[in-house]
Amino acid sequence: MATPTPIAIAQLPPVLLNLEASMERALETLHEAAKQGAQLVVFPEAYLPGYPTWIWRLKPGGDMALGNEIHARLRENSVDIDAGDLNRLCDAAAELNVVVVMGLNELDRRYSGSTLYNSVVVIDADGQIVNRHRKLMPTNPEKMVWGMGDASGLKVVDTAVGRIGCLICWENYMPLARYSLFSQNIDIYIAPTWDSGETWLASMNHIAREGGCWVLSTATAMTGEDIPADFPEREALFTEDEWINPGDAAVIKPFGGLVAGPLHQEKEVLYAEIDIREARRARKALDVAGHYGRPDLFKLEVDRRCKVPATFID
Numbered sequence: 001m002a003t004p005t006p007i008a009i010a011q012l013p014p015v016l017l018n019l020e021a022s023m024e025r026a027l028e029t030l031h032e033a034a035k036q037g038a039q040l041v042v043f044p045e046a047y048l049p050g051y052p053t054w055i056w057r058l059k060p061g062g063d064m065a066l067g068n069e070i071h072a073r074l075r076e077n078s079v080d081i082d083a084g085d086l087n088r089l090c091d092a093a094a095e096l097n098v099v100v101v102m103g104l105n106e107l108d109r110r111y112s113g114s115t116l117y118n119s120v121v122v123i124d125a126d127g128q129i130v131n132r133h134r135k136l137m138p139t140n141p142e143k144m145v146w147g148m149g150d151a152s153g154l155k156v157v158d159t160a161v162g163r164i165g166c167l168i169c170w171e172n173y174m175p176l177a178r179y180s181l182f183s184q185n186i187d188i189y190i191a192p193t194w195d196s197g198e199t200w201l202a203s204m205n206h207i208a209r210e211g212g213c214w215v216l217s218t219a220t221a222m223t224g225e226d227i228p229a230d231f232p233e234r235e236a237l238f239t240e241d242e243w244i245n246p247g248d249a250a251v252i253k254p255f256g257g258l259v260a261g262p263l264h265q266e267k268e269v270l271y272a273e274i275d276i277r278e279a280r281r282a283r284k285a286l287d288v289a290g291h292y293g294r295p296d297l298f299k300l301e302v303d304r305r306c307k308v309p310a311t312f313i314d
Contacts, residue, residue: 004273009269013226029043071145165181196245201248259274
C-alpha cells in the first residue's frame with residue numbers, strides 16, 4: 001500500500017542578485033529538508049538569484065539608469081542551464097534522493113545571450129532535469145525584466161513522488177494554461193509565486209478543486225533587512241523593517257481544503273505529507289478534462305514546439 005509523501009516548501013530568502021550565495025542557501029535548505037524526511041522540496045518563483053521586486057518600486061521613466069544597472073547585475077547572476085549552473089543542485093538532488101522544484105532567472109546563451117526568462121525546473125530524484133517551463137506572460141513591469149516563454153514546458157512529468165506540473169505566479173490566472181495541465185493526469189500542481197494573501201490563497205484553493213490535484217504554493221518571505229548592503233540605491237528603494245513579501249507557503253488538498261500553512265511572515269520551511277492517490281479519487285465527482293468536459297463542444301490546442309529566433313543550415 002502506498003504511503004504519504006513528506007514534502008517541504010521553502011520560503012527562506014535568497015541573497016538577492018548573487019547566484020553563488022543563493023545557490024549555497026538553496027543547498028543548505030535542501031539538505032536540511034532531506035534530513036527532516038522530505039522527498040519533494042519546492043522553492044519560490046525566481047529564487048535564483050531572487051525575484052526582481054525592485055521593478056515595482058522604480059519610478060516609471062525616472063529611474064532608467066538605476067534600473068539598467070540592477071538589471072545588468074541580475075543578468076550576470078542568472079542561470080545558464082546549458083553551462084551547468086544547476087549541476088550542484090542536480091547532484092544534491094541525486095545524492096539526497098529528493099525531487100526539487102526550483103524557480104530561477106534563466107539566461108539562454110544559445111541565441112541572443114541577453115534575454116532573461118522567468119523559469120521553473122523540475123529535477124527528479126536521480127538528478128535529471130525532467131522539465132523546464134518559462135513563464136508565458138510576464139506581469140506588468142516584469143515585462144522590463146523577462147521575455148515571454150513558449151509552451152514547450154507546459155508538461156506534467158513523471159517523478160519519484162508523482163506526476164508534477166508547474167505554473168508560475170499569475171499564469172495560474174490563465175484558464176487555458178491550467179487546463180493544459182489538468183488534461184495531463186496531474187497529481188501535484190506547483191505554483192511558485194511572488195503573490196500572497198487571502199485572494200491568492202483562495203485562488204489556490206479553487207485550483208485544487210477545479211483540477212482535483214494537490215496544490216503547493218509559496219512566495220519568498222523577505223524583509224528589508226534581507227536586501228544585501230551592496231544593492232544599488234538600497235536605502236532609497238527599501239526600508240529595513242518592512243515586510244516586502246510575507247511568503248504564505250501553503251499545501252491544499254485535492255478538491256480544496258488547507259492542509260498546511262499559510263506560513264505567514266516566517267522565513268522558514270513548511271513541512272507536510274501528501275498522498276497522491278487522493279488526487280485521482282477527488283476527480284470522481286469533477287474531472288474537467290474527463291467526464292465533466294465537453295470535447296464535442298470545446299477544443300484546446302497547445303503548440304509545445306520550441307520557438308527559436310533563427311534556424312541555421314550549414
